């Protein structure tokens with residue numbers, strides 16, 4: 001699973017200019033997609049508490065729809081502090097979702113203990129038969145504490 005780290009970093013940098021700017025309609029909705037044409041189309045992503053404060057558990061509600069029958073293998077949460085290196089935690093999901101299925105993922109992640117700028121990235125992925133990671137969705141949001 002170590003291979004996911006550089007891959008995700010590259011994707012993050014490459015996609016920086018291609019963010020889909022979604023209107024932030026809900027009070028708590030934050031962030032933007034970081035892959036084009038995701039298989040998991042995120043409709044809402046809410047973070048509580050918002051704005052984050054120092055060293056609290058953030059509850060992220062990521063709700064969307066799968067546009068195809070999909071094996072979701074891994075949910076990854078990346079944290080980037082002051083534009084230094086990314087740190088990812090991976091959770092093994094190994095669940096198949098049906099086309100059109102609406103799904104909610106509730107993710108808990110620490111806001112961070114040092115004051116500064118944070119970028120969080122949430123990625124759903126699986127691997128093709130050659131072991132390459134395939135991104136089903138990627139979402140980033142940032143904040144300062």
Ligand SMILES: *[C@@H]1O[C@H](CO)[C@@H](O)[C@H](O)[C@H]1NC(C)=O
Pocket residue numbers: 055113
């Ligand atoms: C963060 O919060 C936890 C749990 O309340 C506490 O144990 C820990 O000491 C805190 N860390 C810092 C750096 O404030």
Ligand SMILES: *[C@@H]1O[C@H](CO)[C@@H](O)[C@H](O)[C@H]1NC(C)=O
Pocket residue numbers: 044061062063104106
């Ligand atoms: C997560 O967000 C969805 C869409 O806004 C909402 O219907 C659902 O109640 C939320 N779940 C929780 C546990 O907050």
Ligand SMILES: *[C@@H]1O[C@H](CO)[C@@H](O)[C@H](O)[C@H]1NC(C)=O
Pocket residue numbers: 092093094
């Ligand atoms: C993930 O979980 C599935 C089902 O429990 C298991 O078969 C698979 O080996 C696990 N994958 C990893 C990378 O741990």
